[in-house]
Amino acid sequence: MKEYRRIYVVDSPESLPEDHIVLGAGEKASVTFLVFPGVSVDIPVAVDFTGEGAEVSLRGIYVCKGGEKVNIRTDVRHNVPGCVSDQLVNGIAAGDAHVTFNGKIVVAHGAQKTQAYQSNHNVVLSASAKVDTKPQLEIYADDVKCSHGATVGSLNEDEQFYMRSRGIPEAEAKVLQMISFLAPVLDDIEDASRKEELSAKVEEAIRSIL
């Protein structure tokens, strides 16, 4: 039995090759990608389930601060019954960045007992940044659990006020908000030191956009 674990750190301007993961019975995969400021990139990830009982987890973070164009595309196909997919992509767009998320889940006819989840949360920090998100579900079987959620918004001012009233400077409060917004995406990384290293890199990116 194979087990995929991939982490893509995108911090230099290059395009990722299309990642196509085919999962047989009982196989597990985990893909995490992190897009750091200053990089325009296309991220296409496709997953095909060909055997029952397989699981995939897709995690993504983006932090943009200039004129970046980031296009994220996920395509998860539940061709057989009893598989689980879970997607979580969170990101922050500042400057005049333009981010698109096209997420797709297809549950084929007969792929019963499928569980497919997808979340995409975006924070728009500046007036000239833009976020377009299209989370799509195509479902051809009835005994399934599928849901998706997408939000686009700004940092919560009540939270900022709470922190500031307790003596945390405004800028620091915003950093804390953004860290807590992005941190759950990294939970999938098992290697503790790798996780530590990437968390530090994310924090650095967040500080750089303020």
Add this chain to the structure above:
Amino acid sequence: MDIQEENKIIKDFTSQEYKEGFVTDVEQVFVPKGLNEDIIRTISRLKEEPQWLLDFRLDAFRRWQKMPMPTWGHLDMPEIDFQDIIYYAAPKKDKDRPKEIDPELEKTFEKLGIPIREREALAGVVAVDAVFDSVSVATTFRKTLAEKGIIFCPFSEAVREHGDLVRKYLASVVPVGDNFYAALNSAVFSDGSFCYIPKGVKCPMDLSSYFRINASGTGQFERTLIVAEEGSSLSYMEGCTAPMRDENQLHAAVVEIVVEKDADVRYSTVQNWYPGDAMGRGGILNLVTKRGICKGEGAHLSWTQVETGSAITWKYPSTILKGDYSSSEFYSVAVTNNYQQADTGTKMIHIGRGTRSRIVSKGISAGHSQNSYRGLVKMLPGATGARNFSQCDSLLIGSDCGAHTFPDIQSANPDAVVEHEATTSKISEDQLFYCNQRGIDPEDAVGLIVNGYAKEVLSRLPMEFAVEAQKLLQVSLEGSVG
């Protein structure tokens, strides 16, 4: 109504198929089959239209000819031969009784439960504009409404008597070249309703249009225009049915709504066109463009739709939120059974500051049907403090149907908040078992559960419509379990 009586009604309904599927035998006037500039001139002449409207139609036709048929819907659309359709059909006027309604037509609407004579209806008074194929045959309570300055009349009459108003607002919300079917409608539209509520007037009764397709081989192209001036309010209802036929019939309507400052418009639809038979033969192709604009500050527009009919539904009632702090809602229940296909949803375009919108869509698919929600929420750079919440739930009944969600969220404002969530579920065996165990048979249990699931939307409908909609849900899902 006690429970027994209510159960009897539900029983009656579940034991019959599409009951509006009859044909009325009246003599009708047709224009020849096909579509060209001569046909458009003929329609315009038959309706005694002014030159500007003929020019408007011809311009639309020329644009339509250059447009491709849209294919982006999640629909398996049959080939439509636009030259094989009769674009105008009207019941012949009786020369002896030019002022009266043909008793056959009256019987038809009576049978459909549409009061075309003025009388007290179940939950109060409703003014009705009844449209039969390409013409309006009766509009009730016009005098009562006129006393308040409200204009409610067939579209053709509005063109003759309120030409300036029609000319000012026609195509101001849905431009001629907006899309393929809107352009087609602009070229050949027949009748529909025109409604004008003057400044500060609260419409004293619900207004309603009822559309009936009768003639075979025809299409219906109605056009509705609603204008609500500053501070006015209106509740508008729309219903429709058609005979059962093995061929597909085309229905391409355009509805435009203009809502001025602080005005409030509620637009409710119960769409019950013939859905085709259990094998997917025949049925109406319902390809409709509906759009409203909240022009002034604090304007409010609410769409509520219950879609149970049509072989194919392609419909996206939308709102342009232009006025600051204007708001809009979209509540929808779409039911598909057998081989029906629905691709429906909404567009909320936020332009003004502090605009708010809410979308609640409940899709129910059964049999071999496909049911899609497609929606756009767009926050423009000026929409500071704007907010949207969308919720799309799908319920699947049976393993051969499909439920799909295609939302599109575009935000270009850091102070706008958009939230979307969607879930998919089926009727759980536990729920069914619970009902069965208490003596409710499976079919009724499904009806009960579905009604509960759709309650949030049904409760938004005007009372009379809500009763009809609940019954319709039950009929539409007949035979989908077991």
